[in-house]
Amino acid sequence: MSEEERGVCMFAYNNDKMDYIQFAHLAAAYVKRNMPNLNTCLITDNGTYSYLKDSIPDKLHNKVFDTVVIQDVTHPSNPRRHYDSPWTEFSAQFSNSNKHEIFELTPFERTMLIDTDYFIMNNDYAYVFDSDIPIAMHKYARYLEHQPPYMNEQQLSDAGIHHWWSTVVYFDQSEESRVFFDTWAHVKDNWDYYHLLYQFPPGLFRTDFCVSIAAHILNGFNENTFVHTFDGMKMVNMDQKDDIVEIKSANDIILLSHNRQEQWKNILTRYENTNMHLMNKLAISRNAQSMLEKVTEGWDVL
């Protein structure tokens, strides 16, 4: 298989609070820096693409994205509560209703779909592109001080099924993958039924819950091995209540970790060459320029 057939895709739809196009370019630059053999594809809509043309330098865009797929979608209202440190909270539209369509939209034979707040800072995922694994996602995660995820990020409900993360979804074009994405679509289309069956709050549409249910169904309503877990590798999450302190270099970042059990405790923590899920979006915005300068060093694109 040629390298052109392997790539990373990401969806980006701006809202009035967050510049997902900026995040996408950052995330794609990290892919190009740390997994340079992979192609990249941006999936967006016409409105966001027009904004991209005005806000992102052409040289940068052309360097970090090989392909752009434009698909106009009407996203249903899906307001999500966000934090920026423990002391600021706000609500913003969460446009994720067409994420399962990636199976059709991807231009690649082997694809890794990542969220735009996920930053590839090493090549730990390289092996999966050389494997026969049809579907892979993170089943396990941790926060900056090695704390376990929140309860609703471990199980869908008390005594419920295991939670899977849709932040990173690797897949090929096999029949197994197609069935997985079809099941995801089915769960989305029958959200009211599945929230009752799996006993989770229906308010916010979460693709994590869709993939968790799809994995559960396809595993024969059991814990099983249909979905590869990246060898149990834990995804490292920066909580929305944490903050970015400094970008030392492209793959070296200092963060302030907020202790949610003992809220008066905040400690500095430093991560090098570790893939990071930076969930505090406004912290990314505040540090975007610094991140961009470091990750594009030597590229002459700014």
Place this chain on the structure above:
Amino acid sequence: MDERLEKALEFGNYRTTLANQKRNVISRMQNLQKVHYNGGSFNASPQTIAFVQALISVKKKSSVILDVKENPIEIEDLQDFLDTLISAYTEGVNEYKVQMDKLKKARNIKKIMDW
């Protein structure tokens, strides 16, 4: 604030930060020591390395070895597999040593952060 208390709090903060950094470094080493070979997943642990070396020492050239998920993986070239394991093991512990040496020398938070 009483200077003694201020220093005690500063030191406590440093120890917490240091402990977290050590866990980060160990976690990175463990990821570096994961080996994917012929469709199987292995840890480049001393046990795995010693076992493969034991097979080679009894003149085995190939073998079926169980990976971390108990899948039987056919290894056609044990020597190549051993080399891969040792390479991953060495890369992991070398990185661990470099990072731990830096942490050992860092006697306060500013040093840990290179400030």
